[in-house]
Amino acid sequence: MSTAYATRPSPSPLRAGRRRRVASRRRAAALLGVLVLTLFALSLMVGQTFYGPGEVWRVVLGQDVPGASFTVGTLRLPRAVLGLVAGASLGIAGVTFQTMLRNPLASPDIIGISAGASAAAVVGIVVLRVDEALVSGMAIVAALVTALVIYLLAYRDGVLGTRLILIGIGIAAMLDSVVAYVIVRAAAWDLQVAMRWLTGSLNGATWGIVLPLVVAAAVLMPALLAQSRQLDLLQHGDDTASALGVRVERTRLTVIVAAVALIAFATAAAGPIAFVAFLAGPIAARVVGAGGSLMIPAALTGALLVLAADLAGQHLFGTRYPVGVITGVLGAPYLVYLLIRTNRAGGSL
Amino acid sequence: MTDSHTLVAERVSLGYGDRTVVEGLDLTVPPGRITAIVGANACGKSTLLRALSRLLAPSQGQVVLDGKAVHTQPTKAVARTMGLLPQSPLAPEGIAVADLVARGRSPHQRMLSRWAVADEQAVEEALGLTGTSDLVDRAVDELSGGQRQRVWIAMALAQQTDILLLDEPTTYLDICHQIEVLDLLTDLNRTRGTTIVMVLHDLNLAARYADHLVAMCGGRLLAGGRPEDVLTAATVEQVFGLRSQVVADPVSGKPMVLPIGRHHTSTPSPAHAHAAPHAR
Numbered sequence: 001m002s003t004a005y006a007t008r009p010s011p012s013p014l015r016a017g018r019r020r021r022v023a024s025r026r027r028a029a030a031l032l033g034v035l036v037l038t039l040f041a042l043s044l045m046v047g048q049t050f051y052g053p054g055e056v057w058r059v060v061l062g063q064d065v066p067g068a069s070f071t072v073g074t075l076r077l078p079r080a081v082l083g084l085v086a087g088a089s090l091g092i093a094g095v096t097f098q099t100m101l102r103n104p105l106a107s108p109d110i111i112g113i114s115a116g117a118s119a120a121a122v123v124g125i126v127v128l129r130v131d132e133a134l135v136s137g138m139a140i141v142a143a144l145v146t147a148l149v150i151y152l153l154a155y156r157d158g159v160l161g162t163r164l165i166l167i168g169i170g171i172a173a174m175l176d177s178v179v180a181y182v183i184v185r186a187a188a189w190d191l192q193v194a195m196r197w198l199t200g201s202l203n204g205a206t207w208g209i210v211l212p213l214v215v216a217a218a219v220l221m222p223a224l225l226a227q228s229r230q231l232d233l234l235q236h237g238d239d240t241a242s243a244l245g246v247r248v249e250r251t252r253l254t255v256i257v258a259a260v261a262l263i264a265f266a267t268a269a270a271g272p273i274a275f276v277a278f279l280a281g282p283i284a285a286r287v288v289g290a291g292g293s294l295m296i297p298a299a300l301t302g303a304l305l306v307l308a309a310d311l312a313g314q315h316l317f318g319t320r321y322p323v324g325v326i327t328g329v330l331g332a333p334y335l336v337y338l339l340i341r342t343n344r345a346g347g348s349l
Numbered sequence: 350m351t352d353s354h355t356l357v358a359e360r361v362s363l364g365y366g367d368r369t370v371v372e373g374l375d376l377t378v379p380p381g382r383i384t385a386i387v388g389a390n391a392c393g394k395s396t397l398l399r400a401l402s403r404l405l406a407p408s409q410g411q412v413v414l415d416g417k418a419v420h421t422q423p424t425k426a427v428a429r430t431m432g433l434l435p436q437s438p439l440a441p442e443g444i445a446v447a448d449l450v451a452r453g454r455s456p457h458q459r460m461l462s463r464w465a466v467a468d469e470q471a472v473e474e475a476l477g478l479t480g481t482s483d484l485v486d487r488a489v490d491e492l493s494g495g496q497r498q499r500v501w502i503a504m505a506l507a508q509q510t511d512i513l514l515l516d517e518p519t520t521y522l523d524i525c526h527q528i529e530v531l532d533l534l535t536d537l538n539r540t541r542g543t544t545i546v547m548v549l550h551d552l553n554l555a556a557r558y559a560d561h562l563v564a565m566c567g568g569r570l571l572a573g574g575r576p577e578d579v580l581t582a583a584t585v586e587q588v589f590g591l592r593s594q595v596v597a598d599p600v601s602g603k604p605m606v607l608p609i610g611r612h613h614t615s616t617p618s619p620a621h622a623h624a625a626p627h628a629r
Contacts, residue, residue, distance in 0.1 A: 014473055017486045018447050102439065232441075233455055239404050239435040244508070245428030245456035290443030290488075 021291055028288040032300035036084070039307040043080040044072055046315060079205040082270055083306045083323070085217050086202075087280075089266040091302020092224055093259040094277025095284065095294045099231050100255060103165060104338060107278040108147075108263045111168025114277070115175035116146025117267035122179050122197045126186040136212050136268040143264035146171060147256060199324030200273030202310050209269050216265040221299070223258045227251055228293040274324045275331020276305050282334070305330075354380055354415055354430060354511050354544060356401060361410035363396050363568075370396045371568040373410065378512075378561075383538050383545045385559035387552055389589050393568040394548045395436065395516050401546065402433040402514050428456035432510035436517050438501055440489040446500050447485040450475055453507030475506035479533060495526035502530065506537070513537070515547040519554070527551070531558045556580045556603045564588050580604040 044056045051059075051068045058065050059072040094107040108114055120142030124135040150171055154164035179197055196203065230251040233241040238248050263277065283305075284297035309326035356378040363371040371393040378384055378401070386394045399405040400412055403419045412419045419427060432453075440449060453475065454468045476482040479499040484492065489500060498521065505513060518534070519527040531554060537543045549555040555562060556576040563573045564580075566588045572579045581604075585593045591608055598605035 012469075012473065014447050014476065014482075014485050015469060017445065018451065021445060021448065229455065229458075233452060235439065235441040236452070237435060237437075237439045239399070239402075239433065240438045242404050242424065243402055243428060243431075243433035243435070244452065245425035247424050285442075290441060291445055291448040 021289070025288045025292050025297075029297050029300065032284070032287060032297060032304060036300050036303045036307065039304060039311065040080055040084055043083065043307055043311055044076050046311065047071065047076060078207050078210045079202045079310075080307070081214065082202050082205040082210045083310050084303045085210070085213050086266040086270040086273065087276060087303035087306030088299040089213070089217050089221070089262040089302070090273060090277040090306070091280030091284070092221060092295050092299040093262040093266075094279075094302070095281030095298035096224055096231065096255055096259040097277075098281045099294065100234060100252060101164065102235060103162075104278075104282055105165050106168075107281070108259065109272060109275060109277045110172065110335075111150060111165055112170075112172030112175055113143050113147050113150075113168075113260055113263050114267050114272040115172040115179070117143040117264045118197050118272045119175040119178040119182075121268055121271075122182045125197075126182050132208055133212065136265060139268035140261055140264035143260050143267070144257070146175070147260045151256075196271040196322065198271070199322055199328055200267075200271035201322030201324060202270055202306075203322060205270075213265045213269040216261065220258045220262045220265075224255065224262070225295055227255050227258075228295050231255060231295075232293055270306075271324060273306060274328035275335070276302050276327050279327070279331050279334060280305060355413070356380075356431070356512060356544070356546075357413045358397070358401060359410050359413060361397075361400055361407040361412060363393065363400050363405055363407055369408070369568070371400070374568070374570050376401075376563065376570060376573070378544060378546055380544050381538070381542045382560040383535065383558060384547070384561040384563060385555035386546070386548045386563045386565060387550075387555045387588070388565035388571075392565045392588075394565055397565070398433075398514055398516050398546065398548055402431060403427055404433070425456050428508070428510070430510055431512040431514065432505045432508040433514045434501055434505045434516065434518060436520065440497075442490060443488050444490075445485065446481060446487050446489055446492075446503075447472070447476075449489050449500060450481075450485075450503045450507050453504040456508060471507045471509050472503075475503040478506060478537070479503040480529075494521040495523065495529075498522055498526070498530065499533075502533065511542075512544045512546070515545070517548050517550060519549065519551070527554065534558070552580065552585070552606045553598065556605065557598060557601045576603055580606065 041053065041056065044060075045051050045053065049067070049071060051072055055065050055068045056072055059068050060077070065072075090109070094109070097106050097108050097111075098104050100106075117139040120138040121135050124130045124138045130138070150164060150168045153167045156163070183197065230241070230246045233244050233246045234248065234251065236244075242248050266273075280298040280302035281294055284294050284301040287301070288294070288297045305327060306323055309330070310323040313321035313323050313326045358374055358376040360373050360375055361371065362369060362373055374397065376397070386397065388394050396405065400407055401419075403412065403422075403424075406420055414422065414427065414431065450472050451464075451468070454471060457468065473482075476485065479502050481496065481499050481503050484496060484500065489497060492500065498518065502515075502518065505515075513534075515534070518530055522530065534545055534547070535558060538545050559576055561573065562576040562579040564571045564584050571587060572584055580595060582593050582595050585591055585595070585606055593609055594607045595604050596607060597603070
């Protein structure tokens with residue numbers, strides 16, 4: 001019996017180690033997935049009236065349940081889906097930028113791309129009074145234009161990096177002031193809208209707001225995932241990546257456009273939910289470990305952050321806070337920590 | 350089979366933006382041999398290497414790999430023929446040695462392809478050749494400089510290319526590890542016939558290990574040929590502006606440069622009549 005085992009060729013240490021690491025990354029990602037599903041279910045169940053999993057499930061299947069059909073089907077479900085998809089979009093787009101620019105500070109919400117989408121959306125809603133579809137369109141165009149402006153301002157012999165981040169932070173500040181200016185001039189009764197465009201919020205989620213984002217995510221996330229191997233090779237520097245067969249500029253362009261569009265759709269639907277794009281990647285890296293693509297773990301972490309922050313903001317305190325206030329409180333200390341740490345490490349970001 | 354690959358730079362001019370670094374340079378890399386490029390700082394050595402490996406498009410002229418301009422060939426196909434180890438490659442935080450070396454297999458993989466037996470064998474072999482098999486589960490950023498350099502070379506070896514370009518593969522290494530790396534590259538050349546082109550700082554090591562020595566100066570190719578023919582006191586003076594004596598290295602018989610500074614010369618320096626016109 002024991003000899004039968006002994007004669008079987010044992011996997012080499014190389015293979016065993018790689019398998020072990022892949023298995024542990026998958027386990028960690030699966031754990032994140034389970035957490036996301038749990039929070040998603042909780043957001044459908046919990047509220048002023050509690051509905052059990054059975055009732056929620058029947059509503060999701062489209063059956064008519066008195067009371068629950070409206071509360072869960074019309075109010076809670078779009079909100080939960082918005083949290084799920086916006087969070088995942090921000091997470092995957094954030095980690096894409098951080099990986100591509102090899103810097104945790106280089107997330108689209110720090111370097112002004114979310115702010116570009118916000119500013120356009122706010123101008124569209126408050127000043128031009130256009131409808132939702134057009135707002136999404138404006139946000140996407142503005143985000144792409146913002147990304148292009150930052151890229152061009154930072155471009156010198158194709159070198160990106162610290163300069164791009166500093167320019168992005170400056171652009172973000174300018175665009176945030178546009179948002180603040182428009183909101184100050186907006187009608188006072190429109191506080192929900194104001195909060196949404198200042199910090200991001202899932203309030204007032206309807207299928208009309210959620211569906212464009214869901215469709216965009218269904219197209220853009222696979223497009224990003226298809227580039228994940230190339231993106232991982234870019235971490236070794238452009239020269240090494242190119243020597244390993246990566247078409248560097250083409251990969252970068254594809255990935256920028258897809259990630260910026262995701263950010264824009266998510267921002268058009270839920271506002272610039274603070275720091276989710278920035279936090280999701282580093283948290284996912286801690287949870288699953290290094291060596292593999294962080295895209296899926298970061299998407300799950302982003303969804304987790306938004307769903308958890310929204311649940312907490314809605315039910316944990318006496319007042320209801322929009323989701324962005326909670327994620328902002330979580331994200332700001334990390335930003336400060338990162339700035340201090342990078343400053344200690346040599347002062348050049 | 351590796352002898353069939355040809356790599357030629359034809360009257361290439363190279364630069365960054367408006368700044369021209371290399372002008373009208375011709376170089377034929379001898380197939381199946383070891384070529385070392387030497388020259389002073391900022392003479393265009395690394396720039397030339399980047400152009401050979403298609404990282405930098407020439408403003409004039411072209412680099413020709415197997416009869417076709419390298420810039421018109423698909424990136425992945427080139428990456429299966431020609432590997433490059435840049436001067437300071439980056440590793441993502443916490444990545445394990447095995448996973449890093451495995452990334453050398455990228456040009457051989459398709460988008461959704463699975464890890465194949467051939468990939469596994471190539472990685473095992475690369476780890477074995479570089480003596481890094483024991484490090485597979487360690488994180489790259491925990492390694493010493495010498496270990497890390499061997500891991501990077503393992504990644505380039507796992508790529509299994511017939512041509513391997515290396516930009517100063519011995520920097521950051523102590524003398525013992527320098528010799529180890531150069532011996533390893535020589536093994537690779539002798540057993541597999543891999544064509545090797547490397548930029549080296551150390552003239553004596555370049556002379557000892559290269560079959561073909563290329564001296565560059567101010568973006569031009571000054572001399573190219575057997576180390577015995579290229580490495581003379583006159584070349585050293587021209588390339589580095591340094592007076593020296595060149596003697597036969599008692600270990601290998603290859604030329605060895607003994608620099609003559611302003612101090613510590615026990616015998617009066619021999620008069621170099623031929624060197625005087627080049628002195629600065």
